[in-house]
Amino acid sequence: MATEEHGSGLAIHPMDQFIVKPLFGDGPIHWYTPTNVTLWMGIAILAMIALLVLSTRRRAIVPSRGQSVAEMFYGFIHKLVEDVAGHEGLKFFPYVMTLFMFVFLSNILGLIPMSFTTTSHIAVTAVLALMVFLTVTLVGFYRKGLGFLSMFWVSSAPLILRPILAVIELISYFVRPLSHSVRLGGNMMAGHAVIKVFAGFAGAMGVASVLPIAAIAAVYGLELLVASVQAYVFTILTCVYLRDAVGDAHH
Amino acid sequence: MSTEPIVEEAAGLCVNEHGGAIGMPQLCGDWIPNQVFWLLVTLVVIYFVLSKIALPRIAAVLADRKGTITNDLAAAEELKQKAVAAEKAYNDALANARTEAGKIVAAAKAEIQKDLDAATTKADAEIAAKAAESEKTIAGIRDGAAAAVAEVARDVAAELVGALGGGADAKTVTAAVTARLKG
Numbered sequence: 555m556a557t558e559e560h561g562s563g564l565a566i567h568p569m570d571q572f573i574v575k576p577l578f579g580d581g582p583i584h585w586y587t588p589t590n591v592t593l594w595m596g597i598a599i600l601a602m603i604a605l606l607v608l609s610t611r612r613r614a615i616v617p618s619r620g621q622s623v624a625e626m627f628y629g630f631i632h633k634l635v636e637d638v639a640g641h642e643g644l645k646f647f648p649y650v651m652t653l654f655m656f657v658f659l660s661n662i663l664g665l666i667p668m669s670f671t672t673t674s675h676i677a678v679t680a681v682l683a684l685m686v687f688l689t690v691t692l693v694g695f696y697r698k699g700l701g702f703l704s705m706f707w708v709s710s711a712p713l714i715l716r717p718i719l720a721v722i723e724l725i726s727y728f729v730r731p732l733s734h735s736v737r738l739g740g741n742m743m744a745g746h747a748v749i750k751v752f753a754g755f756a757g758a759m760g761v762a763s764v765l766p767i768a769a770i771a772a773v774y775g776l777e778l779l780v781a782s783v784q785a786y787v788f789t790i791l792t793c794v795y796l797r798d799a800v801g802d803a804h805h
Numbered sequence: 806m807s808t809e810p811i812v813e814e815a816a817g818l819c820v821n822e823h824g825g826a827i828g829m830p831q832l833c834g835d836w837i838p839n840q841v842f843w844l845l846v847t848l849v850v851i852y853f854v855l856s857k858i859a860l861p862r863i864a865a866v867l868a869d870r871k872g873t874i875t876n877d878l879a880a881a882e883e884l885k886q887k888a889v890a891a892e893k894a895y896n897d898a899l900a901n902a903r904t905e906a907g908k909i910v911a912a913a914k915a916e917i918q919k920d921l922d923a924a925t926t927k928a929d930a931e932i933a934a935k936a937a938e939s940e941k942t943i944a945g946i947r948d949g950a951a952a953a954v955a956e957v958a959r960d961v962a963a964e965l966v967g968a969l970g971g972g973a974d975a976k977t978v979t980a981a982v983t984a985r986l987k988g
Contacts, residue, residue: 572830573820574839585838595847602851606859613866615873621866628863648856656851675830677837678844685848743831 566754568747572674590670591678598659598672606655627655631789638793642800649689650796653682654789661742661781665774674742676735683735686792694799705798734791741784745777958982 577588606627609620617625631654635647657673664671672678694702706723708716752770756763819833820826830836959982966973 567825569826569830573826574830574833574836583836583839585842587839589839589843591840592843595843599847599850599854603854606863607854610859610862610866613862615870624859625863625867628860628867648852648860651855651860652848652852655855656848672840672844675840677831677840681841681844739831
């Protein structure tokens with residue numbers, strides 16, 4: 555990849571932006587080392603506080619602009635959880651809101667030039683997806699006991715098909731965290747890498763670099779859409795999975 | 806980044822000697838504990854800020870607004886009822902006033918009629934009295950005139966008889982004239 559072109563005139567390193575670096579010095583990265591991951595997650599926390607806490611501090615009946623945005627986020631996710639996961643799912647509203655705000659803000663903040671996109675790392679998205687998977691599984695067994703397993707036994711299918719469907723359902727259930735995390739991480743990584751590749755062209759093409767710069771602008775717009783949509787998709791899938799755990803009937 | 810051996814060793818297999826990425830940094834196992842640790846810290850912080858501060862506050866604001874709107878609508882409905890009641894009261898008052906005014910007008914009319922009748926009666930009586938008096942006067946005058954005519958007739962007759970050379974006494978003339986006047 556990037557290393558193969560090293561030394562030639564066209565030096566494109568699209569993956570360098572994903573490198574985890576210590577904030578202070580060059581030492582080894584332990585689990586506790588403050589890194590650019592720490593920095594950008596911290597910025598995401600600050601952005602969340604600014605968006606949802608500072609903007610609502612006046613508790614106005616007639617909301618200011620900031621408070622309107624906060625209420626819009628609240629209403630959007632609240633309605634999503636209620637519609638998709640059901641009324642019972644509202645207990646998990648703070649949890650879903652946490653996931654959404656983190657993913658959404660990390661995606662958007664990652665689009666700032668020179669920033670670090672924490673959600674472009676599969677390690678991060680995998681933890682998020684595994685948390686959802688474990689939550690759904692534990693809550694499902696806690697609330698329904700062994701009845702939770704009945705979601706794998708498709709009672710509406712002919713009896714002879716049910717064991718086969720059970721195997722398929724079981725596999726799809728365990729693939730969930732993988733697809734859930736790779737979808738988000740892959741989307742984020744791909745977009746940023748594409749922008750970086752175009753940026754590399756722009757640096758090497760002289761006057762003709764107008765073309766890659768225009769392409770960067772276009773891809774950047776697309777990436778803004780992808781950043782929002784992927785946060786939304788991640789959240790709605792979380793709600794869909796939660797419905798299996800808290801909802802009454804399956805499908 | 807420099808090319809010191811210690812850095813290279815610290816960076817492991819994920820970063821080359823120029824600080825560039827080797828392969829996909831996403832697959833670098835050395836960084837995963839760091840990312841997972843800080844992710845969990847971040848999620849816990851976000852969760853507590855959201856569930857302790859932001860979400861209850863926004864929920865309270867939304868509930869407040871809903872309550873305010875409901876109250877305002879109820880108040881508006883109440884005011885509307887009041888307006889309807891006020892209009893009804895106004896119309897009632899207007900109708901009462903009309904009735905009252907009609908009564909007053911009728912009473913005034915009746916009084917005036919009474920006065921008028923009394924005045925008319927009095928005037929009639931006065932007129933009748935005056936007419937009777939005038940009648941008497943006229944009768945007196947007529948009688949006077951008749952007597953005067955008779956006297957004049959007698960005098961003229963006596964004079965004429967005298968002038969014509971007749972010799973008649975006054976008594977005869979008078980009798981003749983009287984007979985003539987009656988005829």
